[in-house]
Amino acid sequence: MIGAVFRIMWLRLWRDKGALVLAFVLPGFIFAVFAAIFSNASGGSLDLRVALGSISDAPAAVSFTQQLSESDVISMTYDETWSAADVIERVRLGQDDVGVIVTGDFSDASSPSIQIIEDPSRTVAATVLKGQIRQMLATTSGVKSTALFNTKSALGADASTTMEDPSVTYYIGATAILFLLFSAMQGAAISIDERRNGISDRLMVGPMGAMGILTGKFVFLTWIGFLQAAIICVVAQVFFEVPILEHLGAVTLACLGTATLASGFALLIASFCNTQAQMHTVSTFAVLLLSAVGGSMVPRFMMPAWLQQMGVATPNYWAIEAFYGVLARGQSVFDLLGVWGILFGGGLLCLALAALMSHKLMRV
CATH class of the missing domain: 3.40.1710.10 (abc type-2 transporter like domain)
Structure with missing residues (x-):
């Protein structure tokens, strides 16, 4: 009995090549990244x-x-x-x-x-x-x-x-994007079940097709993410004396931009996964890797130079730049036009790519 159960579970993993690679290849890669980060930081x-x-x-x-x-x-x-x-x-x-x-x-x-x-x-x-x-x-x-x-x-x-600890402003963006990515990944995973159960095929007959389906999910995930980021800002204002209210307009834009990018990225990841097992593994590794390299876990200046350069390509880097630029550096909304372009433009681009990918999968 035990052997039969073991054999069934192994065959499931063996047949799911994506999950197989993620299970045995990515752990070593994640270790190498974290080892490079922390060895560099602890070595002085x-x-x-x-x-x-x-x-x-x-x-x-x-x-x-x-x-x-x-x-x-x-x-x-x-x-x-x-x-x-x-x-x-x-x-x-x-x-x-x-x-x-x-x-x-x-x-x-x-x-x-x-x-x-x-x-x-x-x-x-x-x-x-x-x-x-x-x-x-x-x-x-x-x-x-x-x-x-x-x-x-x-x-x-x-x-x-003005603040008890000015460094707290750094962790607003670092924590917000980390949490929003995990939250958006869970919400986006519903797309996989809809695709496998044929629900998406029935919805495809609508006037907007895959774009309409994913846009509805995108709006919902963005709204939830915005509220979650706003809660983090409220806690920062009340308990850590971060001047959120003094920069309310720009902070609102940062919350919305962070939620937009996290939601679009999560839907894009979901469009490449065929099973819930793949989505769970891919999303966990992706969020941990992006958060480590992007500065959510360890400030980027403590990393090797090559990892610092890679960090610029992560959502975490841009979310941190948005919040820290507004709350610590005193930059205006216009000073951060490039950051808003990445947050909002990147989120919408991910949504478009996810819709294109989903359309192809549902037509197969």
Whole structure:
């Protein structure tokens, strides 16, 4: 009896080639991604993007600035025409993870000669950068290794003092997109049963065909996702003093855009799956992988450079950029036009592709 049940279940898995691949190939791939992320973070060798500027004419400061710009240890973005404001702006907009400005004469140990520009959501980056610079100072001739550091927030004093913990704003988008993807995947899985039971074939006789069927589901999933994201924002406002109400219009747009992309992506995944088993496995792996690479689980600056580049292609990256841009960086709706284009345009594109795929499957 036991052997017969075992044989039946094995034959089911063997015949479902999609589930078979997902069961035995993806686990190793997921492990490799997570191992790369966490080994890089725990090893202290972060691939930081650092903006470098100098406002000091002292010979030692000029020499050390040049050494920093040519360093093989620290990945510097440097332009000798940059002012302190330019460096701060690059960190504020997320173009670089952290900034460093050479501000004084290294021969004067009584005043800070190096200013670190940090983003409140990436304080670890500032700490790591200080350690790397101290190592360089210790081996640089003509420069005192006791140079004083001064740390400044790239978001300004107002953004740092209105909330108990400014880094909370990062996790609004990170949590919202993670939860919305899981929720939308469950809702989109209904399409598979409808396809297998012939319900979709009967609905296809309607005037809009597959597009009409999926659009109805898309609107519903987007509405539910919007409400779920809004609940997260309410909790952030009430319990963590995040200024949601001060940016209500832009935050509403971020909630709607995140829900749009999550819903469209979930319907697209469902259109490629033939069974509920495949959908469950694919959706779980997809959400975990996208969330890990996109920054929902670990901030992207703690990842290897190649994973940071991959993260830009995930829904999680754009959802985080939307919420963090509005609530932490102080960007306006017009500043984030590119982000809205990805969130809304990407969701609608996924819907169109899902409808095309479903139409072909239902006509077979």
